[in-house]
Amino acid sequence: AAPAKPSLERPTFDLLPKAPQQPPQATAMISLFMQGGPSHLDLCDPKPELQKRHLEKFTGDIKYDNAAEASAKLFASPWKYQKYGEVGMDLSELLPHLGTVADDICLIRSMQTGVNNHGQSINALNTGRVTPGRPALGSWMTYGLGSESQNLPAFVVLTDPGGLPVLGVENWQNGWLPSLYQGTVVRPQEPRILNLDPPAHLRGAAQERFLAYLQSVNRGHLEQHPGEHDLSARIQSYELAARMQTAAKEALDLSQESEATHKLYGLDQPETRDYGSRCLMARRLVERGVRFVQLHTGNQTWDHHGGIEKSLPAVCKRTDQPAAALIMDLKARGLLDTTLVHWGGEMGRLPVIQNEKNIGRDHNTYGFSMWLAGGGVKRGLVYGETDEFGHKAISNVVNHYDYHATLMHLFGLSSEQLSFARPTGPASLIDGQDARIVWDILQRGQDAQG
Structure with a gap:
């Protein structure tokens, strides 16, 4: 047989809608990225043994990010847990609004990246690798599927008044994909999009x-x-x-929403107005065909190395109602079935005290929690578990490769087949890593794939 000739044709790239490789369950995604590392132990992963052994010495192996302030004293959650929804999901009293939608979410308690550093763990969850320079998840989604709107960006990022997250613009970079697929930033104040008006x-x-x-x-x-x-x-x-000059202003104009919707998202309250506004914008954007929207909390908002007893309730107060409102609103409008909502950060926190003079918790990427809703995931499900102290994931562990493989499957994409030609060969989101689709959390499991 004659040797294959290299193709001299260069591919074309655009944002036109593209057919997925298999039937999708989700067509849009909203990622509520809680940068800094929310404490799963104090929010959604109750540990009775930790309560019993409060202030006792932890005898297991543990890795600290800040060894200078570290201690081995176990620290029980100061907040009470209660059961929510028909499923009886255990959630902290700090998340009463999330409790009202407990029957609609899938809570994963066994996340793991294994790199105890903000930047590397953010990279792992946002780009698939701890190393910098790779395309963000939203870039892969828009590269594979395009956009349902030709008047709005396919990938939109809503930033926080508290500053850009750790790694800044790297969180929404296109990497070595064409620049067409990078995220478009919508700022928390006017002008929402810089240089849009002539x-x-x-x-x-x-x-x-x-x-x-x-x-x-x-x-x-x-x-x-x-x-x-x-x-x-x-x-x-x-x-x-040029097309966005009209379409973007209309999409971001919250005055078109009813007073009831404003109240649902907390726009009538100073604590929730900002985050509620951005959650409402996210709904309006996916409603108009945007493929991927990511909301970032401010720089290190959830990074409670100290002062956790004061700081954690404050950030929950700002974000809990808007996040739950987003689920309720999408569901009421018939959008939740096809819109995947993600809530989570790059890590959780350790079960021991950091900084005994101003108590906090250090980083923990070996076992933490996130939740998903809509877009083909099961509702009212708790999946996976950490050990008796909430330190390490021990059952149904989900790492960042598994997370990405599962997301891509929900969108009808193969995480390996969707690739980009580089000089070193085809590159993909997973790039040959051992990744599993987490079938147990999907409404259409492996048996339904035919």
């Missing part, structure tokens, strides 16, 4: 003439350089920006 002398008919001329020049240049996907992606980004 200068005064280019508004109206003047702008239309300018854009028409610019498009003709750009397209002519592209014809002279066929197959230059970076050039094509940049041109498409410019053209999308």
Whole structure:
């Protein structure tokens, strides 16, 4: 047989909607990323043994991030747990609003990344590897599926007034995928999207003439350089920006929502107004065809190395009602079945005291919790468990590779088959790592795949 000839054709890249590789269960995702590491022990993973042995010495092996302030004293949660929903899900009194939607969420108590550092663990959950420079999950989703809206970005990031998360813009980078697939930032204050409005002398008919001329020049240049996907992606980004001038403002205009909806998300209360506004924006964006929306809390908002007894209730107060409202609102509008909602951070916390003078908890990436809702996952389910102290995941462990393989499956994508040609060979989100689809949390399990 004659040797195969290398293809000289360069692929084209765009944001047009693309058919998934298999029947999907989800078509959009909203990720509520709680940067800093929420304490699973104080929120959603009760440990009776920890309560019994409060202030006793922990005799197991433990890895500290801050050894200078570390102790081996066990620290029981100061907050009470109670059962919520028909399923009787155990949740902390700090999350009363989440309790009202307990029957709609899938709580995973056995997450693990195994890298006890914010940046590396964020990379693991956002890009699939602890190393920097790879495409974010939202970039992979939009590369594989495109967008249902040609007037809004496919991948939108809603940032927090408390600052960018650890790693900043790397959280929504396109890596080595074309720049068309990077996240578009929506800021927490006006102007929500920088440089969207034209200068005064280019508004109206003047702008239309300018854009028409610019498009003709750009397209002519592209014809002279066929197959230059970076050039094509940049041109498409410019053209999308022009269309966004109207569509984005409409999508982000919360005045169109009813007073009841404002109250549902907590826009009438100072503590919840900001996060509630962004959760409501996320719903409006997926409603209009945006594929992937990620909301970040402020820099290290959940990183309670000290002062946890004061700081944790405060951040729960800001985020609990809006997150639960998002589930209720999506469900009421018939969007929850096809919209996957994620809540979680890059780590949990240790069962021992850090900083005895101002009690907190150190990092724990060996066993922590997150929850999912909608988009084909089972409802009212608790999956996996940590040991008796909440230190390490011991049953049905879900690492970041498993998490990504499961998400891709829900969207009808193969985490290995969806790849990008690089000089070193095809690259994918999983890149040959041992990853399993977590069938037990899916409404359509492995037996239903035919």
